[in-house]
Amino acid sequence: xxxxxxxxxxxxxxxxxxxxxxxxxxxxxxxxxxxxxxxxxxxxxxxxxxxxxxxxxxxxxxxxxxxxxxxxxxxxxxxxxxxxxxxxxxxxxxxxxxxxxxxxxxxxxxxxxxxxxxxxxxxxxxxxxxxxxxxxxxxxxxxxxxxxxxxxxxxxxxxxxxxxxxxxxxxxxxxxxxxxxxxxxxxxxxxxxxxxxxxxxxxxxxxxxxxxxxxxxxxxxxxxxxxx
Numbered sequence: 001x002x003x004x005x006x007x008x009x010x011x012x013x014x015x016x017x018x019x020x021x022x023x024x025x026x027x028x029x030x031x032x033x034x035x036x037x038x039x040x041x042x043x044x045x046x047x048x049x050x051x052x053x054x055x056x057x058x059x060x061x062x063x064x065x066x067x068x069x070x071x072x073x074x075x076x077x078x079x080x081x082x083x084x085x086x087x088x089x090x091x092x093x094x095x096x097x098x099x100x101x102x103x104x105x106x107x108x109x110x111x112x113x114x115x116x117x118x119x120x121x122x123x124x125x126x127x128x129x130x131x132x133x134x135x136x137x138x139x140x141x142x143x144x145x146x147x148x149x150x151x152x153x154x155x156x157x158x159x160x161x162x163x164x165x166x167x168x169x170x171x172x173x174x175x176x177x178x179x180x181x182x183x184x185x186x187x188x189x190x191x192x193x194x195x196x197x198x199x200x201x202x203x204x205x206x207x208x209x210x211x212x213x214x215x216x217x218x219x220x221x222x223x224x225x226x227x228x
Contacts, residue, residue: 002187002205004180011052011172014179015045020207021186030193031204034186041179048172055168059161066114066154073117073147074110080124080140081106087136096136100124114155121148183208 005014022038025031081101088097109120125144128137183205190201 002183003208003210004183005176005208007173007176009176011045011048011175014176015042015049017207018042018045018179021204024204024207028204031190034189037182041182044175048168048175052165052168052172055161055164059158059165062154062157062161066151066158069147069151069154070114070117073121073151076143076147077106077110077121080144083136083140100127114151118148118152118155121151 005017018038018041022035022042025038026035084097084100084106085092088094091097092101104120109117112120121144125141125148128141128144131137132141187201187205190204194200
């Protein structure tokens, strides 16, 4: 009679189903002792839904900061490249151009993914650090360091947000598994309480039916519960 929730059911609709079951059980003296468990499952689902909303918003903020950080990193790299080119009078086969851009040009680096941009920025900073007192290092180590550090930090924040959501998803799947287990137990308890009364058993399990079927049943009844 009972229908299990899909494993992909979100916590908010799952909690709504638990709340409906709890109210149905609480409304009958014969089953009201079963209601507290379903109220606790409702509260757990509400908490999971609130946590998901918080994590999704935090991830959205982290992504926004990362996009801005990337937009700051790119023009600094472009300016760094122009400065190096100026120092070689436009030649790309002589130092210091070949010292920094032998393997990748400034324009190509700006098209990298974020993680690779951070790695490339660190490589340039390491090279600048070989002669920290030279004018080139004094000028560009602070500038490249600032935008690369910010990019790195924001990338880590995004990664942390994604990990947190993945863990949240696991908690939600376990929550749905718990509900399905309790649905089976409830059905067994109801059959013991109301042996030979399948309609009465089904009444308490109605919230587990697919929403479209429940709504279709509502539409076929008039305001007093009579067929329209």
